[in-house]
Amino acid sequence: MKIIVTSLFVEDQDKALEFYTEKLGFVKKHDIPMGKFRWITLVSPDAQAGTELLLEPNEHPAAKEFQKKIVADGIPATMFGVDDIHKEYNRLLENGVKFTMEPTKMGEVTIAVFDDTCGNLIQIIEK
Template sequence: MKAQLVSIMVNDQDRAERFYTDKLGFQVKHNIDVGGARWLTVVPPDEPDGVEILLEPAGYEFARTYQAELYKTNMPFTMLFSEDIHKEYAQLVERGVEFRGEPAETMGGISAVFDDTCGNLLMLMQVTEPA
């Protein structure tokens, strides 16, 4: 068993597509109209057959409430991983990504939280201790 697709709820698919490609550097893998929304997935350019991120519209009230509550309590929706968080952080800041603070030591590694402009906080993480 393996994960091939993960979802991140977004409040605007157009803005999410721009942010995840232009700012984070992912590339679109699927962009299929499904009647009022899109099956919109992105992947890292160096792993086109790797795990896809579905930029899924938060189309239900309970989904929007869940997303808003996570954001309000400063809880990241999910984590993205980096092998060199300081380099990645500098590049993302240069591209206009807004972080809540600089990378800092945390349990198991170094992390920094940023806003994806689509209703979520995401954590960038570099693992420094073995799992």
């Protein structure tokens, strides 16, 4: 068994698609109409056959509440691995990404957190 898709609740699928592809550099794998919404998945450009990130509409009241509460508590919705966190931090800053935590050493790892403009905090970690 392996993880093939993981979901991330977003407030606006179009805005999320633009942010995750244009600002972060993910690649769109699927964009399929599903009634009012779409099945939009993204992959890492370095692992296009790897795990897909589903941009899931937060239409359900529980999803909206979950999203608001974890952001209010400063909890990231998910984590992405990077090879060089300082290089990635600077690249994202140049792309207009707003960070809530700059690269910070936490024990054996270094992390940073940014706002995805779609209702989430996202953590990056140097792997």
